Amino acid sequence: MNTVTLVDRTEMIEKLMGHLKLNPKSTAIITVDMHRGHLDPAVATQPAHPADAVRVIAAGEDALIFARALNIPVIHVKLTFRTIPGLGSEGMSAPFWAAISSIENKKNRLAPERTTTVNEHNIIGSPGTELIPELYEQTDYVVDNKKRLDCFMGTDLDMLLRNLGIKSVCLMGINTNTCVLNTAFTAHNHNYQTIVLSDCVASMYGDDLHELGLQNIKRCLGWVLTNEEFKQKLEE
Secondary structure, three states: OOOOOOOOOHHHHHHHOOOOOOHHHHHEEEEEOHHHHOOOOOOOOOOOOOHHHHHHHHHHHHHHHEEEEHHEEEEEEEEOOOOOOOOEHHHHHHHHHHHOOOOOHHHHHOOOOOOOOOOOOOOOOOOOEEEEEEEHOOOOEEEEEOOOOOOOOOHHHHHHHHHEEEEEEEEEEHHHHHHHHHHHHHHHHHOOOOEEEEEEEEEEOOOHHHHHHHHHHHHHHHHHEEEHHHHHHHHH
């Protein structure tokens, strides 16, 4: 295996922070799959590490309370699957997910040392599809027909953002290296100013891929902010 030398881009990232301006009137928060299917160990079918779940819920609640006080729209996007006769979950039509589901050791399918399932994950009407109660308010918007890793694909998220006059999107949720990263790519491609809140994201795939997701975003797509930095940018 070849050894890869990581390039230090600290100076570039620090300079980019000076270019970031957040206007509350044109900013929205998008929560990505912050549902019980990832974050409630009692019912999760693709569980994040319990410590990550506690951290992400607490930090997410903190950021959302601050944002709502500034009348920043909150949009919850969550994955739900139908069950199709002869196929099972809609997720099983993806060749990689079908292959993952065939691996006998359920504890090492997607999450290290935790049991995961695609075929039973977030079936419509199941407890896993419920948003984490601490993160939801009745004034929030919900997009509940996500089927793959990208929150924009096959949903009306882009239309909702444009109807709200949004120019900047702030992402939080699960998983850093898949759904959050995919959504960040599309947000960037649609010319939204793209921010990821590092305190409010985690990856069930492991800390290494969590960090990979954050590094890819801050070096290639947008800005990665802590909750404190997020608040400071909105107050400037």
